[in-house]
Amino acid sequence: MDMVTRMVSERPVVIFSRSSCSMCHTVKSLLLEFGVNSSIYELDEIPKGREIEQALLRLGRNPIIPAVFIGGEFVGGATEIISLHLQRSLQPMLKNAGAL
Amino acid sequence: MDMVTRMVSERPVVIFSRSSCSMCHTVKSLLLEFGVNSSIYELDEIPKGREIEQALLRLGRNPIIPAVFIGGEFVGGATEIISLHLQRSLQPMLKNAGAL
């Protein structure tokens, strides 16, 4: 099983990020405000960061961060998350995944 | 003279950026739309990128990118440039610096 596939099935909300990226910061803060306890992987800080990067590229993500997975499914980057939020679709999605 | 100080006095508009950063992309596109011929330095692509990073940190910029200089003066990052644009103050500033 792909490394990323295994990681994203372990928790309701998984975010791949870089600590230096302000777009990632926006997405992390937004989910935090919802009260979600996301699993956050800072690719610039963890040993297997490069490996995960490669796996995300293979999944078709480019550019790769932020990458948000809800309920094991790839949902999107900052644009998608913010637009789901504006459409009021984000909270139901989080509830269904057991994140709220 | 500080390396950055010299670089920013050479052209009316100078942007320090990273090619991978979408916030930097937004700022570069915005200035391009104005018809400005900015001097763009991608810190992740040029040999003296690390040196410039250090110089920007010494100038008190943190986080450092994007960093926009107009007429040799530090104006701000993405937030400042976008807010100046919304206040209709950006174009006059560019004109005064001879960038338009």
Ligand SMILES: N[C@@H](CCC(=O)N[C@@H](CS)C(=O)NCC(=O)O)C(=O)O
């Ligand atoms: N439209 C995407 C933009 C994603 C993007 O451009 N991410 C940049 C960082 S801001 C990136 O991954 N750059 C390549 C890298 O950091 O490896 C989104 O909404 O998330």
Ligand SMILES: N[C@@H](CCC(=O)N[C@@H](CS)C(=O)NCC(=O)O)C(=O)O
């Ligand atoms: N509020 C600042 C945000 C600047 C920021 O957070 N920049 C990030 C990249 S998006 C940064 O420089 N991170 C550290 C680094 O890349 O060295 C702005 O509007 O420009």
Ligand code: FES
């Ligand atoms: S690195 Fe600047 S917005 Fe992502």
